[in-house]
Amino acid sequence: MxxxxxxxxxxxxxxxxxxxxxxxxxxxxxxxxxxxxxxxxxxxxxxxxxxxxxxxxxxxxxxxxxxxxxxxxxxxxxxxxxPLLPESAEGRAWVRSLAQLIGCDIHPLNNLRVLRYLSDWGEHDSDQNAHWYRHWLQLGLSEFDAMLTQAPQDWCSKGRFCVGDSVSMADLLLIPQLYNAHRYELDLSSLPRLLEIEQHCMSLEAFHQAAPEQQPDAV
Amino acid sequence: MxxxxxxxxxxxxxxxxxxxxxxxxxxxxxxxxxxxxxxxxxxxxxxxxxxxxxxxxxxxxxxxxxxxxxxxxxxxxxxxxxPLLPESAEGRAWVRSLAQLIGCDIHPLNNLRVLRYLSDWGEHDSDQNAHWYRHWLQLGLSEFDAMLTQAPQDWCSKGRFCVGDSVSMADLLLIPQLYNAHRYELDLSSLPRLLEIEQHCMSLEAFHQAAPEQQPDAV
Known part of the structure; x- marks a missing residue:
């Protein structure tokens, strides 16, 4: 492939x-x-x-x-x-909803083409674009954290990863956004659970090797 | 439920x-x-x-x-x-990618909260917001059409619906965006395939009954 x-x-x-x-x-x-x-x-x-x-x-x-x-x-x-999704239909919906919170409600707003369009069209400078970027990222990550906090216990909201002690698709979406959050120097001190999940994920070789800095085209 | x-x-x-x-x-x-x-x-x-x-x-x-x-x-x-997804893993990925093109790359940009943020923060007036809305919708629908046109034949890119002659999740995402396109008076004459799919979908009771105007809270 x-x-x-x-x-x-x-x-x-x-x-x-x-x-x-x-x-x-x-x-x-x-x-x-x-x-x-x-x-x-x-x-x-x-x-x-x-x-x-x-x-x-x-x-x-x-x-x-x-x-x-x-x-x-x-x-x-x-x-x-x-497996990256649980077995039950409800559990799968839960993981997908966490993934989509990031894939639909954070990422598309902060994409390169959107930032570019904001610059060209609204004559935003890079400071304004960074403000926009941080706004949606901070809001989305807070919402993600609120979802985890409020989840029913049988949806494994506790554990090393987003959903219990197994990596799921939700972690695959979360980790790259946390990378962005660090890059944009977001204050994540109010979201300790997300930082713990990040630590557990990044201790795994699969996550570490996928990180931007490990790529052959990294600058 | x-x-x-x-x-x-x-x-x-x-x-x-x-x-x-x-x-x-x-x-x-x-x-x-x-x-x-x-x-x-x-x-x-x-x-x-x-x-x-x-x-x-x-x-x-x-x-x-x-x-x-x-x-x-x-x-x-x-x-x-x-079923709203085909049986093969490749076919399912194809339908999901069409759905996500709309669910991730069009809809989140034109959401109420984003338009509101643009107004409050960038001091955009309603004309500017409509311009923003139309830009992402027109671009996204054109990309959607290009995906259908370029798809391999065995992914059923011909037929009454997005994927052959059966309704799929892709149609469920497309139709509400076409509703938005009409509402914002987008010129869709260059996308006749999408309008044909819309006609076929809206002839089905399930789509018709789900339309905004049919809802009890419609104004």
């Missing part, structure tokens, strides 16, 4: 963690989001993903999967160990 | 279609997003969903599911007919 990736792309980071957890071999193909006007707009990449976004996973037969959460679910359905 | 809904919420609209397709009985509980400072911020609703967002589905045992795509997958796993 070939993963089209960029070292700092949160969405690609999620999929790298999944591939590592499943112990799958893959070829990493860096797509630089800034150089040459953005390599995701190249003719080659357009044929792979007309949405010009990362990541994309090319399968052995040449077909291309896009959207990080869809790719993670594909990997989970195709390679069962370790 | 109880569905917390608002007539014009695109995310609630998706779940209403799913509930109707699965022919499930549910009690609809309107939450007015504008009245009384937004009923989603009430103490009662906070206990159900600390993220203060719609929809929320309360199950028979009292537990609450949030995030529309997670709810739809829960309904699909719990009530198999008609």
């Amino acid at each position: 070939k993963l089209y990736s960029y070292w700092r792309s949160s969405a690609a980071y999620r999929v790298r963690i999944a591939l590592n957890l499943k112990q799958l071999d893959y070829q990493l193909l860096p797509v630089h989001l800034l150089n040459n006007g953005g390599e995701q707009f190249s003719e080659h990449y357009h044929r792979l993903n007309p949405q010009h976004r990362l990541p994309a996973l090319q399968l052995h037969d040449g077909r291309v999967l896009t959207q990080s959460m869809a790719i993670i679910e594909y990997l989970d359905e195709s390679y069962s160990k370790p | 109880k569905l917390y809904s608002y007539w014009r919420s695109s995310a609630a609209y998706r779940v209403r279609i799913a509930l109707n397709l699965k022919q499930l009985d549910y009690q609809l509980l309107p939450v007015h997003l504008l009245n009384n400072g937004g009923e989603q911020f009430s103490e009662h609703y906070h206990r159900l969903n600390p993220q203060h967002r719609l929809p929320a589905l309360q199950l028979h045992d009292g537990r609450v599911l949030t995030q529309s795509m997670a709810i739809i997958e829960y309904l699909d796993e719990s009530y198999s007919k008609p």
Whole structure:
């Protein structure tokens, strides 16, 4: 399999963690989001993903999967160990809702193309963009924490990871956002539970190896 | 089951279609997003969903599911007919990626809270907000159309619906966004395939009954 990736792309980071957890071999193909006007707009990449976004996973037969959460679910359905979703339908909905809180309600607002659009259109400077970025990230992470706190006990809201003592898709979405939070110097002292989860995740080789700094295209 | 809904919420609209397709009985509980400072911020609703967002589905045992795509997958796993995802892992990834293109890359940018933040913070007037709204919606729908056009034939990119001749989760995400597109008077003449899919979907009772105008809280 070939993963089209960029070292700092949160969405690609999620999929790298999944591939590592499943112990799958893959070829990493860096797509630089800034150089040459953005390599995701190249003719080659357009044929792979007309949405010009990362990541994309090319399968052995040449077909291309896009959207990080869809790719993670594909990997989970195709390679069962370790499972990234619980067994019960309710538990699966719970994990998916945590993942989507980040994948839908934080990440899309802080994406490169949105920041760029804000700059071009609203004439925002980089300080204003950082303010925007921090606003949605802080709000989203607080909401994520509130969800964990308020969850029914049988949804394993306690434990080393987001959902009990097993890594789930929720952790795959959370960790890259915490990386962003550190990069933007967010004050996370009011969210100790999230920092604990981060510590447990980053002690695992699969997470460590997927981190931006470990990528061949890291600057 | 109880569905917390608002007539014009695109995310609630998706779940209403799913509930109707699965022919499930549910009690609809309107939450007015504008009245009384937004009923989603009430103490009662906070206990159900600390993220203060719609929809929320309360199950028979009292537990609450949030995030529309997670709810739809829960309904699909719990009530198999008609299936909203294909059988193969690749096909499922394809449908999920179409759904997420809308659920992640269009909808979150045009959400009420984002428009409100733009107004308060960037001092945008309603014309500027409409410009922002149309920009992401037009871009996203064009990308969606490009995905359908470019899809491998065995992913059923032809047919009455997004994926062949069966309704899938992709249609459940597309239709509410087309409703928004009409409301904001977007020119969709360059996207005839999407309009055809809309026509086929809206001829089905499950879609028709889920539409905003059919809701008891419609104004």
